[in-house]
Amino acid sequence: MSFRSVVTVFVVMGVLGECSLALSADGQSPPNASAVKIEKIAMMPFFKGISGHNATEMLDSPASGFYFDQENISIDAAQILTRQVQEVLIDHHGTGIVSLKESTEVYDKLREKETRETPRVLAQRLGKQLKVGHVMIGTVWRYRDRIGGSYGVERPASVAFAVYLIDVSNGNLLWTENFEETQRSLSENLLTMPTFLKRRGRWLSARELAEYGIEGIFSRYPF
Numbered sequence: 001m002s003f004r005s006v007v008t009v010f011v012v013m014g015v016l017g018e019c020s021l022a023l024s025a026d027g028q029s030p031p032n033a034s035a036v037k038i039e040k041i042a043m044m045p046f047f048k049g050i051s052g053h054n055a056t057e058m059l060d061s062p063a064s065g066f067y068f069d070q071e072n073i074s075i076d077a078a079q080i081l082t083r084q085v086q087e088v089l090i091d092h093h094g095t096g097i098v099s100l101k102e103s104t105e106v107y108d109k110l111r112e113k114e115t116r117e118t119p120r121v122l123a124q125r126l127g128k129q130l131k132v133g134h135v136m137i138g139t140v141w142r143y144r145d146r147i148g149g150s151y152g153v154e155r156p157a158s159v160a161f162a163v164y165l166i167d168v169s170n171g172n173l174l175w176t177e178n179f180e181e182t183q184r185s186l187s188e189n190l191l192t193m194p195t196f197l198k199r200r201g202r203w204l205s206a207r208e209l210a211e212y213g214i215e216g217i218f219s220r221y222p223f
Contacts, residue, residue, distance in 0.1 A: 040132035042098040046078035052162020059120040077143035127168030145206040157206040158182035179213030
């Protein structure tokens with residue numbers, strides 16, 4: 001087999017492997033997603049510290065009880081991801097999305113009074129106060145930046161988060177996906193060759209890795 005053929009095989013295998021390793025869905029789009037009409041939507045600030053693999057556990061556990069390891073989540077991780085997802089929602093919904101400043105201000109006041117509520121209930125109450133039909137929730141349970149530079153690291157970036165779209169009227173979960181990746185070198189796993197080439201052989205920062213994850217997740221956003 002020629003070198004070109006070997007590379008082609010690795011690229012094809014990499015595409016398949018990347019989908020299962022880097023971008024895994026925690027749930028599927030509802031069968032009638034095309035029938036859901038989103039006129040107004042708000043982004044709720046990300047939570048820290050609870051895995052997004054179990055959507056029910058995350059949405060229905062008291063938010064005040066979430067805990068996290070500070071070594072695994074940088075201090076500004078939630079704020080960064082909230083802004084990044086907000087920007088993507090603007091691309092999808094335009095003027096239908098509430099400004100992050102307004103939604104954050106209302107949410108902060110809500111949390112002062114509702115300290116024991118679950119994320120699902122908080123999303124509903126936030127949505128009703130903002131008069132929107134849908135609220136996007138996020139949780140981050142790992143956000144570690146690289147130690148080193150773009151072309152050489154002592155420790156690579158590692159990011160893990162999930163997003164959830166809630167129907168304010170009934171609290172139903174309409175859509176959810178998660179992203180989890182610790183960047184690896186090509187020599188560690190040849191299946192990552194397509195990703196390696198896309199990233200131009202660089203070691204990404206946590207912010208860049210999160211952007212990559214959000215791009216992948218929202219490429220499948222049905223609304």
